[in-house]
Amino acid sequence: MKLNQNIPSPLSEAEISDIEAEISHLPDRKSAAIDALKIVQSYRGWISDASLGAIANLLQMSNEELDGIATFYNLIYRRPVGEKVILLCDSVTCWIMDGDKICQKIKSHLNVEQGETTADNKFTLLPVTCLGDCDHAPVMMVGDELHHDLTTTRVEEIFR
Amino acid sequence: MTLTPLTQNIHPDRGPTGIVEYEGNGGYLAVRDTLANLNPSEVLELIKEANLRGRGGAGFPTGMKWSFVPPDNHSGHRYLVANADEMEPGTFKDRLILEFDPHQLIEGMILSAYTISANIGYIFIRAEYHTAIRRLRQAIDEAKARHYLGTRILGSEFSFELHVHVSAGRYICGEETALLNSLEGKRATPRAKPPFPQVSGLWGRPTIVNNVETLCNIPHIVARGADWFKSLGKGVDAGTKLFGASGRVKHPGCWELPMGTSIREILEQHAGGMQDGYQFKGLLPGGASTDFLVSEHLDVAMEYESIMKAGSRMGTGTMIILDDRTCPVGMIANLEKFFARESCGFCTPCREGLPWVQQLLEGIEAGRGSVQDIEILERQSRFIGAIGNTHCAHAPGAIEPLVSGLKYFRDDFDAHIRNQRCHFKSGDA
Ligand SMILES: Cc1cc2nc3c(=O)[nH]c(=O)nc-3n(C[C@H](O)[C@H](O)[C@H](O)COP(=O)(O)O)c2cc1C
Numbered sequence: 394m395k396l397n398q399n400i401p402s403p404l405s406e407a408e409i410s411d412i413e414a415e416i417s418h419l420p421d422r423k424s425a426a427i428d429a430l431k432i433v434q435s436y437r438g439w440i441s442d443a444s445l446g447a448i449a450n451l452l453q454m455s456n457e458e459l460d461g462i463a464t465f466y467n468l469i470y471r472r473p474v475g476e477k478v479i480l481l482c483d484s485v486t487c488w489i490m491d492g493d494k495i496c497q498k499i500k501s502h503l504n505v506e507q508g509e510t511t512a513d514n515k516f517t518l519l520p521v522t523c524l525g526d527c528d529h530a531p532v533m534m535v536g537d538e539l540h541h542d543l544t545t546t547r548v549e550e551i552f553r
Numbered sequence: 554m555t556l557t558p559l560t561q562n563i564h565p566d567r568g569p570t571g572i573v574e575y576e577g578n579g580g581y582l583a584v585r586d587t588l589a590n591l592n593p594s595e596v597l598e599l600i601k602e603a604n605l606r607g608r609g610g611a612g613f614p615t616g617m618k619w620s621f622v623p624p625d626n627h628s629g630h631r632y633l634v635a636n637a638d639e640m641e642p643g644t645f646k647d648r649l650i651l652e653f654d655p656h657q658l659i660e661g662m663i664l665s666a667y668t669i670s671a672n673i674g675y676i677f678i679r680a681e682y683h684t685a686i687r688r689l690r691q692a693i694d695e696a697k698a699r700h701y702l703g704t705r706i707l708g709s710e711f712s713f714e715l716h717v718h719v720s721a722g723r724y725i726c727g728e729e730t731a732l733l734n735s736l737e738g739k740r741a742t743p744r745a746k747p748p749f750p751q752v753s754g755l756w757g758r759p760t761i762v763n764n765v766e767t768l769c770n771i772p773h774i775v776a777r778g779a780d781w782f783k784s785l786g787k788g789v790d791a792g793t794k795l796f797g798a799s800g801r802v803k804h805p806g807c808w809e810l811p812m813g814t815s816i817r818e819i820l821e822q823h824a825g826g827m828q829d830g831y832q833f834k835g836l837l838p839g840g841a842s843t844d845f846l847v848s849e850h851l852d853v854a855m856e857y858e859s860i861m862k863a864g865s866r867m868g869t870g871t872m873i874i875l876d877d878r879t880c881p882v883g884m885i886a887n888l889e890k891f892f893a894r895e896s897c898g899f900c901t902p903c904r905e906g907l908p909w910v911q912q913l914l915e916g917i918e919a920g921r922g923s924v925q926d927i928e929i930l931e932r933q934s935r936f937i938g939a940i941g942n943t944h945c946a947h948a949p950g951a952i953e954p955l956v957s958g959l960k961y962f963r964d965d966f967d968a969h970i971r972n973q974r975c976h977f978k979s980g981d982a
């Protein structure tokens with residue numbers, strides 16, 4: 394395949410080979426769009442405009458089309474995030490079980506609002522749909538780790 | 554014989570069931586037996602005869618759904634997709650199987666793929682299910698090593714490869730045609746039907762999408778027969794179901810029980826009744842997009858037709874309990890905020906109507922509501938909820954808890970508007 398050689402690719406060899414591996418078992422290059430975004434995000438934490446352009450080039454699609462896909466999905470980050478993302482469930486059972494209090498506690502403890510990153514760049518706080526652990530509500534994920542049966546005291550321990 | 558086939562290998566305290574233990578309990582025998590002795594149409598008849606209905610929300614008969622797949626003319630790929638997106642608020646059933654008995658899903662997928670002559674399978678799973686993803690991948694490797702997956706499985710003519718596809722978020726991916734677009738790397742906007750996925754699905758090829766729990770029933774039906782499966786249910790519906798309860802009950806959880814178990818039994822015996830100091834006020838029987846039921850419905854059996862007659866839906870079978878100290882207006886506002894956020898934006902009633910509904914509800918809850926707001930809510934419900942006004946079932950589903958909430962909790966709405974405040978907030982509920 395022919396890449397546009399004029400655009401210097403900011404993608405690493407590892408990223409490119411991971412993306413090509415996905416493409417190899419798909420019917421066309423574009424079908425790897427979401428996988429490619431996730432691969433690059435796993436190396437860099439988020440998708441910058443430069444990364445987006447490089448991926449679009451590699452997949453032979455327009456930046457606009459790829460951005461339309463990237464911005465559709467809430468777990469593709471088009472802005473920088475902290476070292477770990479806090480996904481705090483804001484769905485119905487967690488709400489019934491006083492999830493709002495947990496949210497207030499996290500905000501005041503880490504001094505952030507929803508969508509913001511802490512000053513030390515450690516955490517970004519984002520809302521998420523039901524984490525499928527409603528029998529242990531309220532629930533959140535910090536990075537890959539699930540924390541449930543949350544209380545304000547537990548929040549303090551987790552973010553000590 | 555076991556009365557709880559789906560959970561027989563699930564022991565959360567012991568971790569996931571590996572392939573040795575799974576085989577030791579009779580696992581993969583159905584695959585061996587089927588590949589050696591049954592042809593696909595015989596399996597299809599068995600599933601039809603068993604009266605298995607989809608466990609993903611809509612309850613469509615599985616055998617009938619599969620029968621719409623055109624005969625295999627060996628012209629290209631055919632796909633089977635397990636829907637492991639599980640993002641319906643209040644739903645926590647598929648995760649149990651995915652984390653603790655991944656081989657059950659794999660075996661179910663092999664048998665289902667054989668029946669519809671699919672050669673490629675995907676498990677579409679939400680990204681937050683890290684543990685499940687890890688365990689599924691390991692189980693797939695184990696199954697490959699034993700030649701339950703791959704080319705010419707166990708020496709038969711049948712080949713099937715299975716991949717895990719990790720999603721990038723958004724509830725709408727659970728809608729089966731949106732899911733297919735997402736698998737193709739696109740925005741997860743639902744597709745127009747027809748053509749139905751059975752005929753033209755993934756990359757235009759015949760495709761079946763089934764819920765995880767649905768697929769997990771297949772090995773048991775194949776191993777033990779349709780009559781056995783039908784005998785598991787208490788009433789007209791066949792088999793067992795993973796039911797759950799969350800909210801202010803004593804022991805929230807998920808249990809495998811006969812189809813047709815009453816709401817009361819689930820609530821009082823399995824969930825242990827309400828927590829001390831809380832009274833039952835209502836429930837959503839099967840996740841966020843089902844209609845509220847109230848005290849008068851407690852003896853309704855959890856089976857498709859009975860719940861329908863009571864005015865709601867089985868949905869995912871995991872109930873969300875509303876207690877007397879939680880504000881129904883606030884609860885419905887939370888639900889509609891979710892539905893508004895998760896609209897894919899394709900059609901106007903859903904994209905524009907749901908945020909309006911959310912705003913009105915939040916206003917009423919905050920003490921800024923007017924009588925006219927209720928009229929707007931009712932009118933919007935008719936626009937948004939009417940089947941056919943929108944491209945997929947997201948919008949009608951979103952309206953179910955609102956319409957039923959206005960019906961059963963109208964006093965609470967009126968009090969908010971009359972007093973211009975929420976009477977649950979200051980402890981005078
Ligand atoms: C907005 C929306 C979200 C859905 N989410 C899921 C889901 O997370 N898991 C699921 O199995 N089905 C979900 N469904 C239902 C699927 O569209 C489809 O009916 C189901 O996967 C079919 O499987 P079944 O026949 O085995 O039930 C959803 C439907 C809609 C309209």
Ligand code: SF4
Nearest residue numbers: 897899900903945947
């Ligand atoms: S009903 Fe809502 S979610 Fe479904 S297609 Fe229309 S806008 Fe998208």
Ligand code: FES
Nearest residue numbers: 482487523524527
């Ligand atoms: S509602 Fe929060 S985990 Fe389900």
